Amino acid sequence: MEILQRPDEMQQWVRGQRRSGACIGLVPTMGFFHDGHLSLMRLAAQHADTVVVSLFVNPTQFAPNEDLDRYPRDFERDMLMLRREQVAAVFAPTPELMYPPGFQTEVRVQHLTKYLCGRTRPHHFAGVTTVVTKLFNIVQPDVAVFGEKDYQQLAIIRRFVTDLNLPIRIIGGPIVREDDGLAMSSRNANLDRSHRASALSLSTGIGLARDLYRQGERKAMTIATAVQRHILSFPHTSIDYVSLIDSRNLDPVEQVDVHTMLALAVHIDGKVRLIDNGLLVPIKKEE
Ligand code: AMP
Numbered sequence: 001m002e003i004l005q006r007p008d009e010m011q012q013w014v015r016g017q018r019r020s021g022a023c024i025g026l027v028p029t030m031g032f033f034h035d036g037h038l039s040l041m042r043l044a045a046q047h048a049d050t051v052v053v054s055l056f057v058n059p060t061q062f063a064p065n066e067d068l069d070r071y072p073r074d075f076e077r078d079m080l081m082l083r084r085e086q087v088a089a090v091f092a093p094t095p096e097l098m099y100p101p102g103f104q105t106e107v108r109v110q111h112l113t114k115y116l117c118g119r120t121r122p123h124h125f126a127g128v129t130t131v132v133t134k135l136f137n138i139v140q141p142d143v144a145v146f147g148e149k150d151y152q153q154l155a156i157i158r159r160f161v162t163d164l165n166l167p168i169r170i171i172g173g174p175i176v177r178e179d180d181g182l183a184m185s186s187r188n189a190n191l192d193r194s195h196r197a198s199a200l201s202l203s204t205g206i207g208l209a210r211d212l213y214r215q216g217e218r219k220a221m222t223i224a225t226a227v228q229r230h231i232l233s234f235p236h237t238s239i240d241y242v243s244l245i246d247s248r249n250l251d252p253v254e255q256v257d258v259h260t261m262l263a264l265a266v267h268i269d270g271k272v273r274l275i276d277n278g279l280l281v282p283i284k285k286e287e
Helices: 007-021 035-047 075-083 125-139 148-163 185-188 191-212 222-234
Strands: 003-006 022-029 052-057 088-090 142-146 169-173 237-246 260-268 274-279
Touching: 003 007, 007 022, 007 052, 007 088, 022 035, 022 125, 035 052, 035 142, 052 075, 052 125, 088 125, 088 191, 125 148, 142 148, 148 169, 148 237, 148 260, 148 274, 185 274, 191 237, 191 260, 191 274, 222 237, 222 260, 222 274
Parallel strands: 003 088, 022 052, 022 142, 052 088, 142 169
Antiparallel strands: 237 260, 260 274
């Protein structure tokens, strides 16, 4: 497995792969791998001959008051995990290599970035779309795989790839959960035992919404209020948003149906911000 740090080295390596006719798959990550990340790498291997993983904790998608410094990192552990996967190369640049002096360009999606996570993190998605554009230009993948855990991010990436005519197929991978339902996240490492118990309020909140739907409730407001109460009944929780949206376009809904998704963002102890989502009528795999 190649480990490459410099964008020009990465571009050169990938040119060699392309010359031999390989279809390239990219999985962008911020590292501190868990089974959710590994599932995306395996999905990429089903759609590409050569899988490249990027590992970069992108500073421009964190606001000054957010957890950039506390974001979990362990490069050696990550490399050990990757070596067991079908990963041909890792691109792990430094912030200085990605944003050399004089850098001043931004890629921004207008509408989709204003709601949900974009409301309290107004600069976040411009940081994401800019760094993903750079990663696409450096790795030049044929396919790129992103997790449905970050559902809004996936929708935004699909949007700019379409809008900018990028010749890249975007594939979404389902959410991988712990046995008790907690969605896997690198940030879970920053939860102590009692905080972890409170973190379960997100997945059990999705379960509650599904129960209400099964019992015939169709008013989004009623379901959202019940989920909010449920989350706030756990200690240390504060809500960023509890939203019922149309999974096809992310628009808020008043009446729920089979396309409705519950999207959640919750702070645990004011320090760890967790997100989760689920369709009210789950597809079989995720149930
Ligand atoms: P991150 O390293 O957290 O930026 O995530 C890298 C990629 O992994 C993103 O496309 C995420 O959506 C995806 N991802 C994170 N957690 C999960 C999970 N529990 N299941 C599936 N994909 C995930």
